[in-house]
Amino acid sequence: MIDDLRVAVGANGTSAEPLELALYARDAGVAVGRAEAVCFPRSGREVAAAVRVAVRHGRSFVARGSGTGLAGGATPVDDPVVIVTTHMNRVLEVDTEARVAWVEPGVLNLDLTRAVSHLGLHYSPDPSSQQACTIGGNVGTNAGGPHCLADGVTSAHVLTVDVVLADGTETRLGGLEPDAPGYDLRGCFVGSEGTMGIATRIAVRLMPDAPRVATVLCAFDSVDAAAATVSGVIAAGVLPAALEMMDARITQAVEDFVGAGYPRDAQAVLLAEVDGMDGGVDEHVDAIAAVARANGATLVRVAADENERALLWKGRKSAFGAIARIAPDYYLHDAVVPRTKLVEVLRRVYEIADAHGLIVMNVFHAGDGNLHPLLVFDRRDPGIWDRVYAAGTEILEACLDAGGVLTGEHGVGMEKRDLMPRMFTPDDLDAQARLRDAFDPDGVANPQKVLPRGSRCGEMQRAPAGTWI
Amino acid sequence: MTRAITPVGARTQWGVGGPPPVGALEVRAAAGVITYEPADMTVTVGAGTSYATVDELLAEHGQQCALDPRDRAATVGGILACGLSGIRRLRNGPVRDHVLEVRFETGDGRMVKGGGPTVKNVTGYDLPRLFVGSLGTIGVLHRATLRCRPRLPVAQWFTGADTSDCYRPTARLWRDDVESVLFEGVAADVREQGRGLTPVDAPPALPDGAHRGRISVVPGRVRACARALGPDVRWCAELGVGTIHIATDDAQTLAAARTVAHAHDGWMLREAGGLPDDDGYGRALPNLALMCRIKDAFDPDGRLNPGRMPLAAEASI
Numbered sequence: 001m002i003d004d005l006r007v008a009v010g011a012n013g014t015s016a017e018p019l020e021l022a023l024y025a026r027d028a029g030v031a032v033g034r035a036e037a038v039c040f041p042r043s044g045r046e047v048a049a050a051v052r053v054a055v056r057h058g059r060s061f062v063a064r065g066s067g068t069g070l071a072g073g074a075t076p077v078d079d080p081v082v083i084v085t086t087h088m089n090r091v092l093e094v095d096t097e098a099r100v101a102w103v104e105p106g107v108l109n110l111d112l113t114r115a116v117s118h119l120g121l122h123y124s125p126d127p128s129s130q131q132a133c134t135i136g137g138n139v140g141t142n143a144g145g146p147h148c149l150a151d152g153v154t155s156a157h158v159l160t161v162d163v164v165l166a167d168g169t170e171t172r173l174g175g176l177e178p179d180a181p182g183y184d185l186r187g188c189f190v191g192s193e194g195t196m197g198i199a200t201r202i203a204v205r206l207m208p209d210a211p212r213v214a215t216v217l218c219a220f221d222s223v224d225a226a227a228a229t230v231s232g233v234i235a236a237g238v239l240p241a242a243l244e245m246m247d248a249r250i251t252q253a254v255e256d257f258v259g260a261g262y263p264r265d266a267q268a269v270l271l272a273e274v275d276g277m278d279g280g281v282d283e284h285v286d287a288i289a290a291v292a293r294a295n296g297a298t299l300v301r302v303a304a305d306e307n308e309r310a311l312l313w314k315g316r317k318s319a320f321g322a323i324a325r326i327a328p329d330y331y332l333h334d335a336v337v338p339r340t341k342l343v344e345v346l347r348r349v350y351e352i353a354d355a356h357g358l359i360v361m362n363v364f365h366a367g368d369g370n371l372h373p374l375l376v377f378d379r380r381d382p383g384i385w386d387r388v389y390a391a392g393t394e395i396l397e398a399c400l401d402a403g404g405v406l407t408g409e410h411g412v413g414m415e416k417r418d419l420m421p422r423m424f425t426p427d428d429l430d431a432q433a434r435l436r437d438a439f440d441p442d443g444v445a446n447p448q449k450v451l452p453r454g455s456r457c458g459e460m461q462r463a464p465a466g467t468w469i
Numbered sequence: 470m471t472r473a474i475t476p477v478g479a480r481t482q483w484g485v486g487g488p489p490p491v492g493a494l495e496v497r498a499a500a501g502v503i504t505y506e507p508a509d510m511t512v513t514v515g516a517g518t519s520y521a522t523v524d525e526l527l528a529e530h531g532q533q534c535a536l537d538p539r540d541r542a543a544t545v546g547g548i549l550a551c552g553l554s555g556i557r558r559l560r561n562g563p564v565r566d567h568v569l570e571v572r573f574e575t576g577d578g579r580m581v582k583g584g585g586p587t588v589k590n591v592t593g594y595d596l597p598r599l600f601v602g603s604l605g606t607i608g609v610l611h612r613a614t615l616r617c618r619p620r621l622p623v624a625q626w627f628t629g630a631d632t633s634d635c636y637r638p639t640a641r642l643w644r645d646d647v648e649s650v651l652f653e654g655v656a657a658d659v660r661e662q663g664r665g666l667t668p669v670d671a672p673p674a675l676p677d678g679a680h681r682g683r684i685s686v687v688p689g690r691v692r693a694c695a696r697a698l699g700p701d702v703r704w705c706a707e708l709g710v711g712t713i714h715i716a717t718d719d720a721q722t723l724a725a726a727r728t729v730a731h732a733h734d735g736w737m738l739r740e741a742g743g744l745p746d747d748d749g750y751g752r753a754l755p756n757l758a759l760m761c762r763i764k765d766a767f768d769p770d771g772r773l774n775p776g777r778m779p780l781a782a783e784a785s786i
Binding site for chain 2: 095097098141142144148151152153155156165171172173175176177178179180181182183184185187188190191192208210211231234235237238239276277278279280283336337338339340365368369370403404405406407408409410411412416420423424425427428429430431432434435436437438439441450451
């Protein structure tokens with residue numbers, strides 16, 4: 001198979017060296033797998049060729065960008081061929097009138113915005129890993145980011161995807177015309193975590209830069225007050241461009257790390273951003289300040305200039321790096337709760353961590369209820385993983401009990417696969433499995449991800465109704 | 470003997486897609502608001518609920534869900550099944566972006582939930598987006614959770630010669646060489662946006678007639694395509710989106726308009742009237758084999774709305 005892959009994508013584009021296999025045995029999550037081979041195609045045609053080689057040799061394949069995913073979605077299981085798209089990193093075309101960019105999957109998220117910023121445009125979804133993560137990976141996980149509150153996550157920004165399907169055929173899903181006929185295959189593909197094929201060219205929607213942006217920093221002496229402010233802002237009819245929250249521990253870590261100007265004595269801070277024209281920006285800044293003060297804010301400060309604004313965002317987006325100052329390891333969760341349940345769920349999160357003797361830090365997309373509790377630890381502590389997993393699972397269950405969902409932007413991958421039955425019935429999972437099978441009848445595209453074993457009704461050995469088992 | 474099933478809403482878009490199956494069992498979903506949490510900006514309704522009902526309820530709380538059907542009597546189920554967006558799509562996005570969770574019954578009688586009740590969710594495959602535009606061929610919608618947004622305080626239409634440089638207009642329509650643009654926001658911003666334009670009371674009416682359709686082309690080809698339609702086609706184009714609403718007095722002219730759409734690498738979806746043998750689309754669907762497998766996965770006996778979408782797998786019924 002290695003020889004065939006060398007023919008398909010070139011000798012330089014294929015590797016089965018132990019070092020390379022080890023590098024590609026995991027993503028940024030905790031699960032470690034094993035790849036049989038790694039290849040680095042440079043075109044859609046080479047991706048298709050690599051897929052066909054893998055399938056011909058009875059192997060599965062796993063698509064991968066930069067490997068920044070946190071749910072193990074790119075972890076190779078069953079000795080697959082890992083197909084890395086990072087060498088396909090060209091912005092192919094920018095149509096300023098239609099505000100559409102065609103990109104290859106390996107283009108880095110931030111590089112796309114940099115490539116179009118001189119045109120007064122930007123690509124809206126901005127995961128915290130945007131300096132490293134690829135657009136192809138963003139499509140795979142339906143990635144989010146702080147600025148997805150008003151305009152939606154990746155799926156709302158992807159118009160068309162050229163893909164290689166599981167059998168190696170190349171096709172186009174969706175179209176640049178507004179109503180692509182038939183089923184929304186593009187919508188199915190985005191967020192399918194590599195289980196429906198591999199994106200080789202992506203058309204994304206670009207957004208015009210707002211004439212004005214205002215960033216408001218609010219500090220509180222309790223997490224409850226900050227969370228209540230988030231609910232209050234939404235209830236007041238204000239939908240900011242971003243509404244982020246950090247608790248005391250993470251704020252202090254960020255300050256130690258980058259000195260962004262966050263108050264060290266706050267128990268929680270909110271970072272709210274509103275954009276648009278002057279009238280709406282002024283009105284929404286005032287509304288946010290009023291809600292914050294009504295909830296006892298100890299500080300409400302509008303960033304005075306672009307430097308201060310950039311620094312505050314640098315702090316927010318450096319949060320995960322700053323944690324290294326607290327403990328060597330962290331386990332990051334991703335769940336969403338209704339915005340009205342933020343106060344009670346956050347309380348539960350702290351209680352659960354305390355009960356397991358763990359430190360939890362919270363930095364998250366508060367405006368859409370997307371929690372990111374971070375459990376920090378040192379993996380050398382004996383038995384620590386068991387406690388971390390147990391606490392993490394309890395936190396997710398608390399979110400589900402509050403009417404929430406398992407993942408808001410990171411994806412299911414391997415990490416949350418076996419929790420899917422907590423959110424979906426057997427019939428729900430069976431329907432999802434059938435959809436997946438329609439795209440990939442032989443189950444060769446990133447197997448064992450997203451859906452737990454037994455999702456297909458045939459696998460379940462159901463007892464007839466009315467019998468006891 | 471299995472009987473075909475056809476979901477029915479308010480029949481406001483009954484002519485969309487291929488012809489309805491003859492002798493099918495008509496099923497209707499319940500109407501009514503199930504939960505509405507203004508502070509969460511989400512609303513869950515029975516699929517039989519009219520858009521007017523939803524809109525009036527949300528308005529009481531200063532919110533909206535910009536599904537914008539042409540006829541406010543349209544049901545949420547019908548709007549989602551047809552998947553046709555309203556004229557404020559330019560700013561608010563297509564119908565599919567407003568749907569958070571769906572519950573529908575598949576052709577083999579399973580009640581399936583997809584998506585989730587929160588405003589952000591990537592758990593599992595995106596069944597809500599699959600459902601939108603599926604024309605009742607993969608399931609009968611029972612209920613849906615929709616994303617709401619603040620209702621902006623001022624909405625004002627303007628006309629002008631060129632509105633292409635405006636910052637995030639809600640809608641841009643083009644007809645008779647006049648551009649109409651809708652701005653929504655606080656009063657000062659709308660005033661500022663409208664500087665140099667002429668305020669008008671209402672947008673141009675979308676064309677009406679016994680034979681109607683919507684052309685879908687890439688936005689950059691809207692003007693060329695509309696101009697090529699000829700004098701017998703009444704039209705109104707959504708600039709920046711790529712939709713051209715068309716109406717004609719006879720079926721043959723509507724069919725000819727479809728040929729023009731194809732010549733501009735687009736589609737013409739029939740919405741009303743048309744030739745008796747019109748399958749709604751006029752061309753084979755792209756990725757037909759894959760779409761047929763999806764149809765088969767949700768409706769293995771082909772009972773749901775056979776003929777509404779031109780899928781070869783439905784030939785068996």
